[in-house]
Amino acid sequence: xRPPKLSVSLLLLTITGALTLMIATLSFKDLYANIxxxxxxxxxxxxxxxxxxxxxxxxxxxxxxxxxxxALTAPNAEDANELRPRLTEVRAxxxxxxxxALANSHRYQFAELTRLRVAIAERMTRIxxxxxxxxxxxxxxxxxxxxxxxxxxxxxxxxxxxxxxxxWLRFTARFIDIDPIVTLHLRFKHLLRxxxxxxxxxxxxxxxxxxxxxxxxxxxxxxxxxxEGAAEAxxxxxxxxxxxxxxxxxxxRPYADARSxxxxxxxxxxxxxxxxxxxFHSLFPMGPDLWFELSNQASTTFQGLTSATVHASxxxxxxxxxxxxxxxxGQVVMLILAMLLCTASFWVxxxxxxxxxxxxxVALLKTMRGEAVNVPAxxxxxxxxxxxxxxxxAFRANTTEVRRTAEELTQNQMRxxxxxxxxxxxxxxxxxxxxxxxxNPACERMFGYRADEIxxxxxxxxxxxxxxxxxxxxxxxxxxxxxxxxxxxASGRRKNRSSFQMDLTVSTYVLSGATxxxxxxxxxxLRKEAELALLGYTHALERSNRELDDFAYIAxxxxxxxxxxxxxxxxxxxxxxxxxxxxxxxKRLHRLVYLSQRMExxxxxxxxxxxxxxxxxxxxxxxxxxxxxxxxATLEHFLEERGxxxxxxxxxxxxxxxxxxxxxxxxxxxxxxxxxxxxAEKVVxxxxxxxxxxxxxxxAHNVYYVRDNGRGIDPEFHSDVFRIFKRLQAGEGAEDGTGxxxxxxxKIVERHGGEIWIESEVGRGATFYFxxxxxxxxxxxxxxxx
Amino acid sequence: xxxLKALRRLSLAALWMLAATxxxxxxxxxxxxxxIKAALLYNFLLYTEWxxxxxxxxxxxxxxxxxxxxxxxxxxxxxxNQRPIEVRSVAEIADTDTCALLFVNAEERPHWPQLHAxxxxxxxxxxxxxxxxxxxxxxxEFTRANSRIAMRINRRAxxxxxxxxxxxxxxxxxxx
Numbered sequence: 025x026r027p028p029k030l031s032v033s034l035l036l037l038t039i040t041g042a043l044t045l046m047i048a049t050l051s052f053k054d055l056y057a058n059i060x061x062x063x064x065x066x067x068x069x070x071x072x073x074x075x076x077x078x079x080x081x082x083x084x085x086x087x088x089x090x091x092x093x094x095a096l097t098a099p100n101a102e103d104a105n106e107l108r109p110r111l112t113e114v115r116a117x118x119x120x121x122x123x124x125a126l127a128n129s130h131r132y133q134f135a136e137l138t139r140l141r142v143a144i145a146e147r148m149t150r151i152x153x154x155x156x157x158x159x160x161x162x163x164x165x166x167x168x169x170x171x172x173x174x175x176x177x178x179x180x181x182x183x184x185x186x187x188x189x190x191x192w193l194r195f196t197a198r199f200i201d202i203d204p205i206v207t208l209h210l211r212f213k214h215l216l217r218x219x220x221x222x223x224x225x226x227x228x229x230x231x232x233x234x235x236x237x238x239x240x241x242x243x244x245x246x247x248x249x250x251x252e253g254a255a256e257a258x259x260x261x262x263x264x265x266x267x268x269x270x271x272x273x274x275x276x277r278p279y280a281d282a283r284s285x286x287x288x289x290x291x292x293x294x295x296x297x298x299x300x301x302x303x304f305h306s307l308f309p310m311g312p313d314l315w316f317e318l319s320n321q322a323s324t325t326f327q328g329l330t331s332a333t334v335h336a337s338x339x340x341x342x343x344x345x346x347x348x349x350x351x352x353x354g355q356v357v358m359l360i361l362a363m364l365l366c367t368a369s370f371w372v373x374x375x376x377x378x379x380x381x382x383x384x385x386v387a388l389l390k391t392m393r394g395e396a397v398n399v400p401a402x403x404x405x406x407x408x409x410x411x412x413x414x415x416x417x418a419f420r421a422n423t424t425e426v427r428r429t430a431e432e433l434t435q436n437q438m439r440x441x442x443x444x445x446x447x448x449x450x451x452x453x454x455x456x457x458x459x460x461x462x463x464n465p466a467c468e469r470m471f472g473y474r475a476d477e478i479x480x481x482x483x484x485x486x487x488x489x490x491x492x493x494x495x496x497x498x499x500x501x502x503x504x505x506x507x508x509x510x511x512x513x514a515s516g517r518r519k520n521r522s523s524f525q526m527d528l529t530v531s532t533y534v535l536s537g538a539t540x541x542x543x544x545x546x547x548x549x550l551r552k553e554a555e556l557a558l559l560g561y562t563h564a565l566e567r568s569n570r571e572l573d574d575f576a577y578i579a580x581x582x583x584x585x586x587x588x589x590x591x592x593x594x595x596x597x598x599x600x601x602x603x604x605x606x607x608x609x610x611k612r613l614h615r616l617v618y619l620s621q622r623m624e625x626x627x628x629x630x631x632x633x634x635x636x637x638x639x640x641x642x643x644x645x646x647x648x649x650x651x652x653x654x655x656x657a658t659l660e661h662f663l664e665e666r667g668x669x670x671x672x673x674x675x676x677x678x679x680x681x682x683x684x685x686x687x688x689x690x691x692x693x694x695x696x697x698x699x700x701x702x703x704a705e706k707v708v709x710x711x712x713x714x715x716x717x718x719x720x721x722x723x724a725h726n727v728y729y730v731r732d733n734g735r736g737i738d739p740e741f742h743s744d745v746f747r748i749f750k751r752l753q754a755g756e757g758a759e760d761g762t763g764x765x766x767x768x769x770x771k772i773v774e775r776h777g778g779e780i781w782i783e784s785e786v787g788r789g790a791t792f793y794f795x796x797x798x799x800x801x802x803x804x805x806x807x808x809x810x
Numbered sequence: 811x812x813x814l815k816a817l818r819r820l821s822l823a824a825l826w827m828l829a830a831t832x833x834x835x836x837x838x839x840x841x842x843x844x845x846i847k848a849a850l851l852y853n854f855l856l857y858t859e860w861x862x863x864x865x866x867x868x869x870x871x872x873x874x875x876x877x878x879x880x881x882x883x884x885x886x887x888x889x890x891n892q893r894p895i896e897v898r899s900v901a902e903i904a905d906t907d908t909c910a911l912l913f914v915n916a917e918e919r920p921h922w923p924q925l926h927a928x929x930x931x932x933x934x935x936x937x938x939x940x941x942x943x944x945x946x947x948x949x950x951e952f953t954r955a956n957s958r959i960a961m962r963i964n965r966r967a968x969x970x971x972x973x974x975x976x977x978x979x980x981x982x983x984x985x986x
Contacts, residue, residue, distance in 0.1 A: 277889065278892070281890060281892055284890060284895075285890075288885070291848065291884060305958075307842055309843055309957055309958045310958060310959065314958065317978075318853065318982075
């Protein structure tokens with residue numbers, strides 16, 4: 025079984041929860057302890073009050089005992105009767121005190137207390153009986169009975185006091201763990217009761233001694249000394265405890281008073297022992313009533329100490345209770361604060377940390393999967409969450425960008441793939457070791473291998489010449505040679521081991537630190553064959569042209585001789601026989617001479633034309649403007665005669681050409697422009713433009729032109745004007761000529777690699793444009809030249 | 811308490827010596843009687859209210875020779891009503907003003923009128939043990955009735971001295 029996944033948020037919540045639980049547990053534990061302590065303190069306070077009440081009742085009972093004893097032992101009826109009212113008074117105080125203490129004791133479900141209640145009830149019944157007996161005896165003055173009763177009072181009351189004291193000690197034992205100081209208080213109070221009992225006994229003994237005719241008996245003296253010593257020891261201990269418990273600071277004065285009064289009473293009876301004997305009453309002049317009153321006063325002073333102690337002890341308990349209450353209130357406040365803090369922590373952890381982190385994590389996961397996300401809103405947060413949100417935003421933007429780029433890349437790759445797959449040329453990539461990496465369909469067709477069976481195998485399988493020496497380094501040197509970047513002719517080997525000719529271009533590229541080679545191969549078998557055929561045709565054509573030129577030359581040259589013979593013979597015949605010949609025959613002979621002369625001119629032109637095709641051009645720099653000036657000077661008479669003038673428009677740049685021939689071109693064009701001009705003022709304009717678009721749409725550069733203001737030529741005849749012996753306007757009063765001029769012009773221009781064309785319309789003059797070198801056409805439409 | 815004990819032992823020793831010599835029997839009677847009287851002074855202090863105590867200490871003065879033979883020394887340092895007791899022996903009348911209680915030695919009886927005149931309205935509780943002291947304007951007079959010590963209290967003198975004597979003290983005294 026796999027352990028449950030512990031996410032960061034769960035961990036945070038667990039820690040916060042555990043801390044909260046811990047704080048709550050600790051706080052509740054302390055709170056419970058304090059409440060418990062307060063409860064116990066309250067119990068202790070009540071128990072203490074109950075004890076005080078009980079002992080107060082016991083003390084009142086002791087007073088009754090003292091009074092009763094004093095009355096019973098009074099030496100005479102007078103003394104006894106003096107005590108009666110006070111006895112009644114005390115009895116009236118005793119009964120309610122005992123009843124109240126008993127009633128209060130019902131509050132505690134404590135077995136000892138229940139037994140004590142029963143015991144007290146029994147004792148009180150006996151005390152009631154003792155009271156009746158005492159009253160009876162006091163009325164009848166029976167000395168023997170009185171003494172017996174006087175002995176019985178201390179027994180009964182002493183037993184009751186002892187029982188109460190022992191039960192009280194066991195009762196308080198269960199509270200003493202609450203506070204050590206309170207334990208000391210209880211001990212101190214116990215000591216005070218002890219002192220009081222001893223003093224009471226002492227004074228009762230003295231009272232008895234006073235009542236006796238001869239003073240104290242030796243037994244009484246012994247008992248007095250024992251009680252005196254015990255009381256003295258108790259005082260001593262009580263002082264130590266009062267100081268130790270801190271009680272002394274509050275009860276110092278009542279304590280000093282009580283002790284002073286006690287000591288003073290001691291002083292009063294310090295010589296009592298020396299007075300026993302028959303003269304006792306004259307030696308110790310103390311009446312029972314005075315003694316009783318003095319004892320009573322000492323008891324009152326002592327009561328002051330007891331009250332002060334009770335009060336101090338109660339206020340100490342109150343302080344403890346108040347402190348416990350304050351502690352409880354403080355703890356409750358702390359608990360509430362701690363809980364609020366924990367709630368706030370929970371809130372912070374959940375709302376400010378876990379929530380945003382979860383949102384960001386979900387958003388990141390979604391972004392990773394390419395789903396649409398809303399970036400968690402963390403406005404103005406400058407903490408880690410805010411930064412995380414910024415990072416998420418950047419990540420999301422990056423991911424979108426990466427995704428888009430990846431798509432583009434894929435498309436590019438597909439496009440490239442298509443190009444590669446559909447390329448006519450074979451594309452092969454090779455690694456540094458010469459192993460084939462890729463192989464496109466064109467290669468498959470070319471070499472007869474499928475891509476999957478050739479990839480990874482050496483390139484030499486396809487192109488054995490690449491590694492003639494079997495060293496892959498050769499490939500690098502193959503590429504490193506700059507001239508090698510151009511294509512090479514190489515021999516490829518097909519799968520069926522047949523060879524074929526191909527063009528091979530090798531280039532290199534570096535990808536991830538590794539060098540690769542790209543070989544582009546093209547099967548040139550067909551092209552080679554075509555080239556060979558074309559070469560054959562060209563040679564045949566050249567031979568044919570040459571033969572034609574040779575023929576023309578030979579024909580014209582050979583034709584000249586018989587033609588001259590015809591001419592000479594015709595003229596000789598005419599000169600010799602002109603008078604003898606009739607008019608008709610003479611006319612025919614003149615015609616024959618004319619025609620033979622014309623025939624000779626035609627043959628000469630033809631001869632010249634054939635020479636143009638046969639002779640090489642003598643190319644040199646030529647100043648076109650100077651050439652035009654020369655022509656103008658040469659034709660001066662011709663121009664004047666016909667009322668024509670030449671205008672050079674702009675600068676005429678120089679050209680590199682066969683100077684005499686190009687001069688002939690220009691002169692020919694000028695004379696044509698003058699000859700075929702019907703205007704009175706004939707203007708021939710010569711100029712140059714950087715570029716000119718031809719009527720066919722092509723653009724020619726570095727164009728010279730010759731323009732006239734003559735009749736113009738119908739576009740229908742624009743191509744005819746350059747044909748040899750073609751004359752458009754023969755027999756219409758036009759200039760005489762053989763009609764070869766423009767044919768020569770065209771031939772010369774074409775021998776220079778240039779072009780010539782006409783732009784003209786009827787009635788608007790004509791312009792002859794020509795170039796002297798082959799200009800590269802491009803599809804761009806240049807601005808129209810002027 | 812050590813000095814007190816020592817003192818008591820000393821007095822006990824003296825007591826035995828006196829008991830052994832009958833010739834001094836009368837002396838020993840005086841001895842025990844003076845024990846009682848000296849101790850009773852404490853009760854007088856306890857149940858008398860002075861108008862406005864001038865000082866913290868309760869000053870007990872003895873005018874004339876000390877009739878208590880130094881017994882009052884044991885009172886020094888004790889407290890009554892939470893005030894320490896101081897004991898002085900006074901010879902001059904003028905020195906009695908600061909006393910809370912003034913015990914007049916019976917031998918000084920001739921000087922009483924002068925003393926009384928001086929203290930007429932002073933808050934000084936005057937005590938003595940000669941017969942007729944209360945009648946002569948003293949406040950508390952120790953008497954003997956049926957061979958027992960008793961007290962006579964002159965209430966008018968007490969009232970005149972601006973003092974209040976509580977019932978518990980009056981209870982000790984014989985009824986007028």
